[in-house]
Amino acid sequence: MKILLVTPYMGEVYGGIPRTVVGIAKGLVRLGIAIDIITTNANNFCKLPIPLNVWIEEEGYRIKYFSCFNKNDFIISSSLIGWILNNVQSYDIVHTNTLFSPLISVIHWTCKAYQVPYVITTHGMLEPWALSYKVWKKKLYYSLFEKFALQSASTIQFCCETEANNAKALGWNQPTVIVYNGIHHEDFEIPPETELLFDEFPSLKNKNIVLFLGRIDPKKGLDLLAPAFAKVHRHFPQAHLIVAGPDNTGFSSTAQSYFLQAGCINAVTFTGLLTGSLKYAALAAASIYVAPSYSEGFSMSVLEGMASGLPCVITTGCNFPEAAKADAACIVDTNVDSISDALAKYLGNLEQAKELGNRARQFIFQNYTWDVAARKLLQVYTAILNQQPLPKF
Incomplete structure (x- = not known):
């Protein structure tokens, strides 16, 4: 099984999402899964000083950074988009992280066009408070892009039950799973x-x-x-x-x-x-x-x-x-x-x-380690690839 994890950013200034992506990658690698991560060199008001367009070997997984234009939370990368168009079919599943991101929206469309199953982790972006912040922009973006992406996903992963329940009010019935974030015991x-x-x-x-x-x-x-x-x-x-x-x-x-x-x-x-x-x-x-x-x-x-x-x-x-x-x-x-x-x-x-x-x-x-989360996600990926019902945790 070969999984591609996607996030618009890996800079620590962006909070928990980069740590989540790394945590999941390490946990899945321990289970023998091949993991690649693609991202950009965005780092708030500057750029990460990191080699671009080459695979960097980490602790059992690979990560590739692409150049981008970024202003605040708006991030776009033509080189990453070009790479995904040429390489998405070499992966069994694409797992994206965050919403309301033009870069991630393009990846969802690409997966749909090439019939590659994708999983979305929302990271709280569908919470009522989050949706009410810059509400008109988000309503428009959701109507034009995110609703389609969510309806076309193989599943949406929520990080807690409250988040999943709140999202039900948005009116789509796509399969969902709840897999909690974790820490590394060591x-x-x-x-x-x-x-x-x-x-x-x-x-x-x-x-x-x-x-x-x-x-x-x-x-x-x-x-x-x-x-x-x-x-x-x-x-x-x-x-x-x-x-x-x-x-x-x-x-x-x-x-x-x-x-x-x-x-x-x-x-x-x-x-x-x-x-x-x-x-x-x-x-x-x-x-x-x-x-x-x-x-x-x-x-x-x-x-x-x-x-x-x-x-x-x-x-x-x-x-x-x-x-x-x-x-x-x-x-x-x-x-x-x-x-x-x-x-x-x-x-x-x-x-x-x-x-x-x-x-x-x-x-x-x-209860909350990345090894526990990775075992659950592996069950989810396996069910998607085998076209079986999703596990209930």
């Missing part, structure tokens, strides 16, 4: 050195760190987190908030203004994008993880926070009710008081917070 086995973080940001030492890890974006709920953390900080002056993540839409100045208006900007550090050892050091140094999002497909950062053994305060918009049922995370309504009350609860009782974090870590390791 990434969280060895505790990282927290000193890496303190060497970079000395003012954070001896603080009770609350960690936000995600893109600086309107949907992430920083307008809620600012007044919520301000309330908490008045009672817990040793608390310090890290806002760690890339800004690929120019939203950072607005986000910082929320904390300035709330009166707690001096207790907040905007670190920009944290990667590699520095990101894991931040996870290890934190006392609490917080995700105040209005909308998520299925957050990779939440999984990383839980796998790191952190007590996680996340909103209902994160679409993870399973964590609440397992008593593995604190899930709250998407409002200021609910967020602040939960943060205060765990800052006031760090032992209780640690117990929640331990349950979170075990819960993720048992």
